[in-house]
Amino acid sequence: MRLNSVAKTVLQRLGLGLITLFIVSIIIFSAVAMLPGDFAKATLGQSATPETVAALQHEIGLDRPPVERYFSWVGKMLKGDFGSSFASRTGYRRTVAEIIAPRLYNTIFLAVMTALIAVPLALGLGIVAALYRNSWFDRVVNTVTLTTISFPEFFIAYMLAFLIISRDTFAGTEFAQSLPAWLAISINWTLNVVPKFPTLANINDETPFWDHVWRAALPSITLTLVIVAHMMRMTRAAILNMLSSPYIDMARLKGMGPMVVVVRHALPNAWAPIVTVVAFNLAYLIVGVVIVEVVFVYPGVGQLMVDAVRSRDVPVVQACALVFAAAYILLNLIADIISIATNPRLLHPR
Amino acid sequence: MKSSNVIARERGTDLLTVRDLHVEGFSDERWHPIVRGVNVSLKRGEVLGLIGESGAGKSTIGLAAMGYAKPGCRITQGSVVFDGADLLSMSEARRRRLRGSRIAYVAQSAAAWFNPAHRLLDQTVETAVAHGIASRGEANRDAVELYKRLQLPEPETIGFRYPHQVSGGQLQRAMTAMAMVCRPDLIVFDEPTTALDVTTQVEVLASIRRIVEDFNTAAIYVTHDLAVVAQMADRIMVLRHGQTVEEAVTRQMLAAPTQEYTRTLWAVRKLVKPEIEARDHLLTIDNVTAAYAGRVKVLVDVSIKVPRGRTVALVGESGSGKSTLARVVTGLLPAISGSISFDGQPLPLSLKQRPKDLLRRIQMIYQSPDSALNPRQTVEDIIARPLEFYLGLKGEQRDRRIGELMHMIEMDESFLDRLPGELSGGQKQRICIARAVAANPDLIICDEVTSALDQIVQEEILKLLMRLQRELGVSYIFITHDISTVRAIADKVVVMHQGKVVEQGSKTEVLTTPHAAYTELLLSSVPEMDPDWLTQLLARRKNRGILDAAG
Numbered sequence: 001m002r003l004n005s006v007a008k009t010v011l012q013r014l015g016l017g018l019i020t021l022f023i024v025s026i027i028i029f030s031a032v033a034m035l036p037g038d039f040a041k042a043t044l045g046q047s048a049t050p051e052t053v054a055a056l057q058h059e060i061g062l063d064r065p066p067v068e069r070y071f072s073w074v075g076k077m078l079k080g081d082f083g084s085s086f087a088s089r090t091g092y093r094r095t096v097a098e099i100i101a102p103r104l105y106n107t108i109f110l111a112v113m114t115a116l117i118a119v120p121l122a123l124g125l126g127i128v129a130a131l132y133r134n135s136w137f138d139r140v141v142n143t144v145t146l147t148t149i150s151f152p153e154f155f156i157a158y159m160l161a162f163l164i165i166s167r168d169t170f171a172g173t174e175f176a177q178s179l180p181a182w183l184a185i186s187i188n189w190t191l192n193v194v195p196k197f198p199t200l201a202n203i204n205d206e207t208p209f210w211d212h213v214w215r216a217a218l219p220s221i222t223l224t225l226v227i228v229a230h231m232m233r234m235t236r237a238a239i240l241n242m243l244s245s246p247y248i249d250m251a252r253l254k255g256m257g258p259m260v261v262v263v264r265h266a267l268p269n270a271w272a273p274i275v276t277v278v279a280f281n282l283a284y285l286i287v288g289v290v291i292v293e294v295v296f297v298y299p300g301v302g303q304l305m306v307d308a309v310r311s312r313d314v315p316v317v318q319a320c321a322l323v324f325a326a327a328y329i330l331l332n333l334i335a336d337i338i339s340i341a342t343n344p345r346l347l348h349p350r
Numbered sequence: 351m352k353s354s355n356v357i358a359r360e361r362g363t364d365l366l367t368v369r370d371l372h373v374e375g376f377s378d379e380r381w382h383p384i385v386r387g388v389n390v391s392l393k394r395g396e397v398l399g400l401i402g403e404s405g406a407g408k409s410t411i412g413l414a415a416m417g418y419a420k421p422g423c424r425i426t427q428g429s430v431v432f433d434g435a436d437l438l439s440m441s442e443a444r445r446r447r448l449r450g451s452r453i454a455y456v457a458q459s460a461a462a463w464f465n466p467a468h469r470l471l472d473q474t475v476e477t478a479v480a481h482g483i484a485s486r487g488e489a490n491r492d493a494v495e496l497y498k499r500l501q502l503p504e505p506e507t508i509g510f511r512y513p514h515q516v517s518g519g520q521l522q523r524a525m526t527a528m529a530m531v532c533r534p535d536l537i538v539f540d541e542p543t544t545a546l547d548v549t550t551q552v553e554v555l556a557s558i559r560r561i562v563e564d565f566n567t568a569a570i571y572v573t574h575d576l577a578v579v580a581q582m583a584d585r586i587m588v589l590r591h592g593q594t595v596e597e598a599v600t601r602q603m604l605a606a607p608t609q610e611y612t613r614t615l616w617a618v619r620k621l622v623k624p625e626i627e628a629r630d631h632l633l634t635i636d637n638v639t640a641a642y643a644g645r646v647k648v649l650v651d652v653s654i655k656v657p658r659g660r661t662v663a664l665v666g667e668s669g670s671g672k673s674t675l676a677r678v679v680t681g682l683l684p685a686i687s688g689s690i691s692f693d694g695q696p697l698p699l700s701l702k703q704r705p706k707d708l709l710r711r712i713q714m715i716y717q718s719p720d721s722a723l724n725p726r727q728t729v730e731d732i733i734a735r736p737l738e739f740y741l742g743l744k745g746e747q748r749d750r751r752i753g754e755l756m757h758m759i760e761m762d763e764s765f766l767d768r769l770p771g772e773l774s775g776g777q778k779q780r781i782c783i784a785r786a787v788a789a790n791p792d793l794i795i796c797d798e799v800t801s802a803l804d805q806i807v808q809e810e811i812l813k814l815l816m817r818l819q820r821e822l823g824v825s826y827i828f829i830t831h832d833i834s835t836v837r838a839i840a841d842k843v844v845v846m847h848q849g850k851v852v853e854q855g856s857k858t859e860v861l862t863t864p865h866a867a868y869t870e871l872l873l874s875s876v877p878e879m880d881p882d883w884l885t886q887l888l889a890r891r892k893n894r895g896i897l898d899a900a901g
Contacts, residue, residue: 244421247465250457253418254477254528255449268467344467344512 006340006347013336017329024325029070032314032321038062039086039312060086073318083315096319100301102205104323107293107300110216110223111285118224119231119278126235126274131262133240145229157222157295161199164218167191197221201298219296223289227281234277238270245269271342279335286327362394365433365535365568366415372427373410373419373592384410384423386592394535395566399583399600401573401615403804404775407592408572412538415570416453417445433535450477454529456558458541460521464513471509474528483532496527499564500557518668519550523557530561536568543578547667547831548875555581555877556888574804576615577877580604581884588612600881615805616879623816625841625857628657632825633679633697633793638688640678648674649849651688656793656842659819661826663840663857665833665872671849672829676795679827680712693792710740713786717798719778723770729781730766736788755784758821759814776807780814787818795827800835812838833876837861845869 040056041048057063061072076083082096125145129138148156170176170191176184197217207215242248243266251265290302301320308316340346368390374381385407392398400408410423417437419425430437432453437445454477457463465473474496475489484492490509497505500523513521522542529537542558543551559582562569571582579586579600586603588595588611596609607613633656640649649671656662664672677683679690681701690697692711698704713736716722723732733752737743743751756763759780770778779799786794796815800808816839818824828839836843836857843860845853845868853866860869874887 246457246459246462249420250455250463251465253413253416253449253455255446255451255481256476257446260480265465265467269465342467345514348512348515 005349009340009346010337013333017333020329021322021326024329025074025322026070028318028321028325029066029073032318033066035309035312035314039314042312043086060084073315077322082319085316086313087311096315099316100304100319100323103299103301103304106203106298107286107289107302109212110219110289110298110300111282113213113216114220114223114227114285115282117220118228118281121224122228122231122278123235123274125228126232127239127262127267129232129236130239130243130266131258133236138236141232145232148225149229153222153226154291154295156225157219157292160218160222161295163191163194164197164199167194167196199296201296203299216298219289219292219298222292222296223285227284231274231277231281235270235274238273239266242266242269268342272339275335275338275342276332279331283328283331286331287324362396362568364391365394365396366390366392367431368411368415368428369431370428371411371414371425371430373407373414373423373425375410375423377422381424384592385414387428388589388592388594390415390570390587392536392568392570394568396585397562397569397571397583399571399573399579399586400589401576401579401586402589402595403574403806405591406589408574408589409540410592411589412540412570412572413455415536415538416449416455418449447481450534451481451483451532452534453536453538454532454534456522456525456529456537456539456542459545460525461513461518461545463525464521466513469510469512470516470524474509474524474531477528478531481532489531493527493531496530496561497524499561500524500527501553502527517550519546519554522546522554526554526558526561530565530567533565534567536570537562538570538572539582540572541574544573544575548833548877549667549871551578551877552875552884552887555884558582559884575877576604577879577883580879580881581877588615604879604881622837623839623841626660627856628660628841630658631655632658632693633827634691635675635679636689636691638675638678638685638690640674640683640685642683647686647849649678649685652846652849652851653688654844654851654854656825656827658792658825659823660841661819661828661839662842662844663836664827664829664844664846665831665836666846666852667831667872669848670846672846673797674849675846676714676797676827676829679793679795680714706740710736710789711792712795713789713791713793714795714797715779715782715786715799718802719770719775719782722782723778725770728767728769729773732770732781733784733788736785740789751788755788758787758818759784774807775803776810779803779807779811783811783814783818787822787824791824793825793827795829797829798831799828801830801832808835809838815839833861833873845872 038053038057039060040053040062044052044056054063061069064072073083082100085094085096085099087094125141129141132138151159171184171188176188179187195217198215199218201215201219203212203215239262243262245266248261248265251261256265286301288302289300290306292298293300293303294306301323305317305320307313308320368388371385371388371390372383373385375384376382388407388411390398390411400411402408410420413420414425414430415432417425417430417432417440425438428438432448435444437448464470471490471493474493475484475486478484478489478492479486483489493509494505497508502508502520502523508516508520508524516524522545526537526542539558543554546554555578561567569582571579573579573582583600585597586600587597588603588607588609590611595611596603596607598608603612604616607616633654635652635654635656638649638652639647641647652671652675654662654675664675666672674683678685678699681697681699681704684700690699692708697708701709730752733755734748737748737751752766753763756766761777761780761784765773765777770781773781782799799815800811803811812835815826819826826839828835830836840857843854843857844851845860845866847868852868853860861873874890877883
């Protein structure tokens with residue numbers, strides 16, 4: 001009975017997610033269909049004759065009516081066939097799946113790596129900030145995270161890259177020579193403490209795992225700086241919100257120390273808002289990383305999509321958009337399920 | 351805890367001595383005094399009752415006895431010496447070791463004071479395990495033992511439930527078990543039964559009294575209910591505005607209070623209205639059955655007649671269907687079957703089918719004026735809304751009517767531009783009354799309108815409602831669980847239990863010659879000022895075996 005009601009809610013959410021995905025697919029298809037320009041004309045150039053354009057359009061099926069094209073797209077996708085890239089030629093077929101798969105792996109790799117750093121960091125900082133609220137630690141953490149979230153991500157990315165480069169070049173700059181010697185030396189020393197992360201994350205299929213981690217370090221740190229503030233502040237706020245509850249007074253009156261009060265009594269009741277924000281930020285790691293990918297030349301889905309839009313490779317654009325939507329919906333679904341699982345009122349009904 | 355044990359108690363050594371306690375609270379950007387120079391002394395095994403209106407500082411003193419000030423409060427002066435050590439000057443770590451293990455706390459609303467995320471058993475044993483008094487296994491066994499002593503149902507397994515899965519009375523007893531688990535020397539009970547129905551209250555009072563007696567625990571019992579404190583305390587201290595008014599042994603305090611203020615507190619319970627019979631009926635509820643979507647029926651075949659210009663009191667414990675009946679009459683919850691007629695005309699069951707003028711004629715006043723008033727609207731906006739909406743009054747007419755209404759509820763027109771947050775509880779409830787009266791209704795449904803208020807304010811509100819009835823001829827359906835309120839205002843009484851009408855009739859019929867067993871149980875559960883009342887009641891019930899039936 002009790003499991004049923006939770007299972008029912010989960011299935012309901014899953015169903016809603018699928019409906020959302022379906023609606024999103026219509027929007028993606030319409031939006032892409034309305035993009036200005038035409039793949040055939042773009043590929044063949046200004047000088048192409050109408051006949052060659054029409055021939056190419058026929059070859060890739062662009063001459064059929066949009067509704068028919070939509071249903072054949074969705075129908076094939078349901079069978080696991082994401083179609084062929086427009087870049088395919090007779091005898092040289094490139095499926096969308098084989099184009100996206102390695103890129104998606106890279107994107108997920110970066111997202112998981114960042115999540116593993118950022119989520120525990122944000123939760124930990126949030127809990128400690130709530131524990132020592134209004135202390136210098138709380139203020140410093142708040143100020144620093146607010147600063148990093150206020151800068152555009154490309155700025156942070158370039159600053160980090162600049163920092164790495166300065167490691168080798170700082171001593172030789174005019175700026176360094178204008179500083180007193182002790183200061184220049186200590187700055188140089190500090191810079192040299194920073195590991196020499198690669199500023200270009202060039203990665204291919206053969207890159208070994210730990211090498212991949214090493215090369216993805218800078219993009220990952222950049223993304224961590226971008227997302228940690230939001231999650232950390234929500235953790236802090238959600239816990240502080242709980243701290244005014246009577247049962248927190250009760251825990252104190254039972255002689256529990258501040259750490260127990262926050263971790264055992266406040267945090268379990270604060271998961272729902274925290275998880276929602278975490279899901280939102282993790283979704284960003286997959287959907288919104290395109291700029292960071294471009295800065296560090298990291299071969300993820302975001303860059304692929306930008307390239308595909310530029311060359312009007314519609315099947316790839318559509319598939320990328322759909323992958324983004326699915327990631328977004330899935331992560332929010334997981335957040336919903338965790339919210340239910342941490343709410344005893346839902347999990348253990350009367 | 352009383353009678354035979356009193357002598358043994360008085361021989362006990364000093365346990366707690368509070369000297370010249372001053373506590374301040376922060377609000378409106380400054381510190382206000384809450385407690386001003388109170389002295390308390392308590393011997394081992396002794397129970398001290400703290401009594402007073404809200405804002406008298408009694409809960410604050412209770413917490414200060416644990417060396418604790420709520421967030422937003424601070425102890426500015428005085429000493430709290432517990433078993434030879436001053437709680438206020440010792441280190442926080444040492445205070446923490448005492449809290450829970452030697453001084454424990456039982457709060458008013460157990461539903462809010464239990465952590466919703468953990469099982470009852472985990473919370474019950476937490477202190478014992480954390481303070482290193484017992485191993486987890488020992489503590490678990492002890493908790494089950496305490497659940498048994500406190501007569502909780504299924505003591506072996508009830509600990510595995512979450513707080514939302516047990517009733518309010520059970521939760522209150524579980525909280526007492528949680529306080530008892532370290533066998534403290536002192537327990538602070540902060541209005542532990544105020545949120546409970548009278549029938550449940552008796553059970554919880556009896557459980558608390560027995561367990562405190564068994565373990566010879568000293569207690570500070572905070573309440574605003576004199577009859578309750580009379581049953582529980584060896585000594586009573588009356589507080590007002592953070593100061594002691596007087597202090598004496600319970601019997602002496604009840605028999606011969608020396609201070610005028612104490613006498614006014616004692617007098618509140620004596621408001622009685624003579625009943626008047628009426629033949630003309632304004633509202634007739636006929637065989638009404640109602641249910642919430644997809645659930646069991648909450649009202650079954652209810653038939654009630656409301657005489658014109660009179661008051662019908664709906665009595666029963668929570669879950670008896672009183673408030674549901676109010677929702678059915680207002681049309682918020684359309685009845686499944688049955689019919690209602692209003693002023694000789696059939697009343698459409700659903701709110702949506704009722705014309706505006708019919709809506710105007712039935713108004714409601716709620717229990718909690720805090721949630722019934724929009725905190726962002728001024729008093730003027732609140733009262734003007736029904737005038738504009740139902741009666742279409744504008745400009746000077748509207749302003750004049752607002753003035754009249756404020757005069758009716760005995761409030762100054764200077765309150766008009768205030769927000770609800772700036773008013774006291776009694777003033778807020780007056781605004782709610784003015785808003786209901788503004789629509790010129792024939793029937794007002796009052797849902798527990800006084801239960802959130804102090805006794806003295808309660809009396810003022812009841813008097814106001816009675817005066818408005820005389821002047822305007824309005825009928826009331828008065829939902830309450832408090833029998834003294836019934837005595838004060840009702841002409842007719844309807845007793846409800848589990849969605850059914852158990853008994854109805856004129857006030858004298860129902861209150862003086864109870865017929866139904868449930869009415870008997872309900873009426874006998876209302877605490878009386880006699881300090882032997884609970885002891886005698888329990889003895890009588892034991893003889894007749896009612897106690898088990900009531901649980």
